[in-house]
Amino acid sequence: MIYVRHTVGSRLFCETTEYEIKPIENNWEISFKTDQKTANTLLKFRDELNIFYVEEDNQNQKTWFYSSEGQVSFLENESKCVIIADYKTVYPV
């Protein structure tokens, strides 16, 4: 499961079990299907997004990603949001 939240107070923008996280050099490409309305919100807050990844069989830890340059895009024809994260850390919950 991934969750995309606002950095200011952790407001939930979207959550999904259908996503892909791909390492690309020193970054991570995080992509998931979403609708235009949600994508517009993510684009509006592109500099203030935290992405959390929680494994189904390990709920005791979270992986936190963010994009320091707000690299968020929406591929309309695929209804897919793509975030290029340049920060990742894993922590216990």
Add this chain to the structure above:
Amino acid sequence: MIQLNPANNRFTAKGDWQESHFSFSFGPYYDEENIQFGPLRVLNDDIVQPGKGFGIHPHREAEIVSIVLKGQLKHEDNLGNVGFLEYGNVQRMTAGTGVLHSEVNPTLDEETHFLQLWILPNQKQLTPSYEDITFDPEKLRNELLPVVSNNPRENVAMIHQDVTLYLSKIDAGKEVHFEQGQGRKIYVFVIEGEVRLNDEVTLQRRDDARITDLHALTLQAKQDSFILLIDLPGGEA
């Protein structure tokens, strides 16, 4: 101009162990017209029940200031800092590129009351850091005592923004004065009591005032009062 924001306009979030009042947009409360005042982005007035608190969670790109009003607050972070704060302490944490921390009420029998402010830093991707300072409560009496500033001094926490936070306890009938530079802003939050500003606007407990285009501010206490005043740069919001 002095813009009064009454305490009852604040958003309240209540849980089993916590009650928070948000002066600016935060979490589930989002108001395009109330995002920030200059670089002041968050002022939360929090109450945490004994033995409870905020577990490990991340922050980034914010200067976070915590002021304990009552009880104790235990802070732990992934930088290795552990702090026990109570009235007389002020904590500043630079979240910068990212910090993980927890903040809990470590006591078994007393609520923790604290203010938490987030101030946008003057540059991004700062190295995370932590500091807590102790002030002398006697020095608040009818004086504006700086407790956080970008001009570091003894017993004043360093912040990465052109702001200074002052605390003051003003006796009933007494006044304190603040002079402001051109184009800058002033934020006043009444922690306790009742304060009249420039004989124009009266603030009650937990009201705030967002002040622009004003060179001289007089704060007159109508009853014994405890206030937070923030000197902020002009510009956005």
